[in-house]
Amino acid sequence: MSINFSTALGIHEQALLLRGKRTEVLASNIANVDTPGYKARDFDFRSVLQARVGVLGGDSGGGMLRLSTAHAHHLGGFSDSAGDDILSYRVVSQASADGNSVDEQLENAAFARNALEHQASFEFLNRKFLGLMKALKGE
Numbered sequence: 001m002s003i004n005f006s007t008a009l010g011i012h013e014q015a016l017l018l019r020g021k022r023t024e025v026l027a028s029n030i031a032n033v034d035t036p037g038y039k040a041r042d043f044d045f046r047s048v049l050q051a052r053v054g055v056l057g058g059d060s061g062g063g064m065l066r067l068s069t070a071h072a073h074h075l076g077g078f079s080d081s082a083g084d085d086i087l088s089y090r091v092v093s094q095a096s097a098d099g100n101s102v103d104e105q106l107e108n109a110a111f112a113r114n115a116l117e118h119q120a121s122f123e124f125l126n127r128k129f130l131g132l133m134k135a136l137k138g139e
Contacts, residue, residue, distance in 0.1 A: 011053045012125040018049055019118035025087065026111040029102050036098035040090040040107065048086050 025041055032038040092101045 009125060009128050011049065012121055012128060014052050015049060015121040016118070016125055018045060018052075019114060019121050022114050023111070023118060026107055026114060029090075029107045030104065030111060033100070033102045033104045033107070036100060038100050038102060040102045041087045042090055042110070043086045043088060 022043065022045060025043065029038075029040045029042070090101055090103075090106075093103055093106070095101075
């Protein structure tokens, strides 16, 4: 019986990668808090993870509807490894005079929560590796 990393690690590998991408997006929002006209971006972690691994919410197909475009770069923006746009604009809770949609407190809270969830994903993945090492050693 062979061990396959993708089945042995489960969704934790993809979760860790997506948490890292979300950290970059949230950090970019925080860095541009004073940039006039900057629009805050984010993505729905759960739906993107579900699309990648197709296990959350009982959907074994992982099928999300894709937007049809005439050219791959018409929508622009950040894409996942499959080339699908995963970022969307945040809903503005209060408009600013300069057109910036970044709410610094909201972004800092989202960043802190994402960092905590990133650490949890890392711990899950680390424990999976420790379990695999024990299995290989016969402990």
